[in-house]
Amino acid sequence: MLWRHRPSESHGPGRRALITGATGFVGREVRRALTARGWRTVGISRADGDIRDRGFVGATLSGEGFDLIVHLAGVLRGEERHLMSSNVDGTKALLDSVPGGFKGAIVVASSSAVYGASGADPVDEDAPIAPVTPYGRSKVAEEATALEAGARLGLRVVIARLFNLLGPGLSPQLACGAFVERIVAIEHGADPVIRVGNLSTIRDYVDVRDAAEALVDIGNLGVAGWAYNVASGRGTSTGWCLRFLLGATSASIRVEIDPAFQVTEDVPVQVGDPGRLLAATGWSPTFTVETSLTDMLAVRRMEAK
Numbered sequence: 001m002l003w004r005h006r007p008s009e010s011h012g013p014g015r016r017a018l019i020t021g022a023t024g025f026v027g028r029e030v031r032r033a034l035t036a037r038g039w040r041t042v043g044i045s046r047a048d049g050d051i052r053d054r055g056f057v058g059a060t061l062s063g064e065g066f067d068l069i070v071h072l073a074g075v076l077r078g079e080e081r082h083l084m085s086s087n088v089d090g091t092k093a094l095l096d097s098v099p100g101g102f103k104g105a106i107v108v109a110s111s112s113a114v115y116g117a118s119g120a121d122p123v124d125e126d127a128p129i130a131p132v133t134p135y136g137r138s139k140v141a142e143e144a145t146a147l148e149a150g151a152r153l154g155l156r157v158v159i160a161r162l163f164n165l166l167g168p169g170l171s172p173q174l175a176c177g178a179f180v181e182r183i184v185a186i187e188h189g190a191d192p193v194i195r196v197g198n199l200s201t202i203r204d205y206v207d208v209r210d211a212a213e214a215l216v217d218i219g220n221l222g223v224a225g226w227a228y229n230v231a232s233g234r235g236t237s238t239g240w241c242l243r244f245l246l247g248a249t250s251a252s253i254r255v256e257i258d259p260a261f262q263v264t265e266d267v268p269v270q271v272g273d274p275g276r277l278l279a280a281t282g283w284s285p286t287f288t289v290e291t292s293l294t295d296m297l298a299v300r301r302m303e304a305k
Helices: 025-036 054-062 080-096 134-153 175-187 208-221 238-246 275-281 289-304
Strands: 016-020 040-044 068-071 105-111 156-162 164-166 193-196 205-207 227-230 254-257
Touching: 016 025, 025 040, 025 068, 025 208, 054 080, 068 080, 068 208, 080 134, 105 134, 105 208, 134 156, 156 208, 164 208, 164 289, 175 193, 175 238, 175 289, 193 238, 205 208, 205 289, 208 227, 208 275, 227 275, 238 289
Parallel strands: 016 040, 016 068, 068 105, 105 156, 156 227, 164 205, 193 254
Antiparallel strands: none
């Protein structure tokens, strides 16, 4: 683990934060990060109510005095209409329900999917917006909705563009999560085969624990109306991640290319420039890709005992 400078808090200990999507992969870590800094947190999730339901959202916001909102609720997969409804309509309902006089930051979690391919050089926040997936298009629309509402209502809305996340609890719907899930299953007697799609894609991986710290830092120090890349600036291939994980098991495993795992809407390379975030907050990643993958495997093995 690498050391990083922690910025001074613009909001002191004892402040209250609302986290939407609080029980999700990122939400759990954001809650831990805030609690460690002395914040009191309130979390809502799909089990509590629909983020698109203004009655539910309004009641949540009116019942507590919040100093920060970290908006993570939304969906990653599905038909474009469903993605737009969940990610865009939910964000609009949330922002339109914020009580008048709210002075804190509202951090809206977006995605590197808004950029499309980065090419040889890491993309910064001024790069063209060119999403190639329905999810990416929903995130572009969500950003626009959030910034419009922020300007209209006088809210301090800040966008966090999260690049590819790793860490314990990563969904097996995502490549590295699927690799870990399969390796542990094989260690417990499953057919020793991992079927994969394209292993040459290069992504900018950030540990979810680092991403959570970045989201809190952005809430403290981010500028209203700006977007911040939560990225490492380094690219790692999917194939390298698989080889690393295979090297961490004594099981004999065969890797097979399966056309069913090929992604039709994908980009070959996507790496982000985190310079704006570094300049604003001093944030930089503390977990290497190796550490993230090792921790993912260790936690999944413990869960499988």
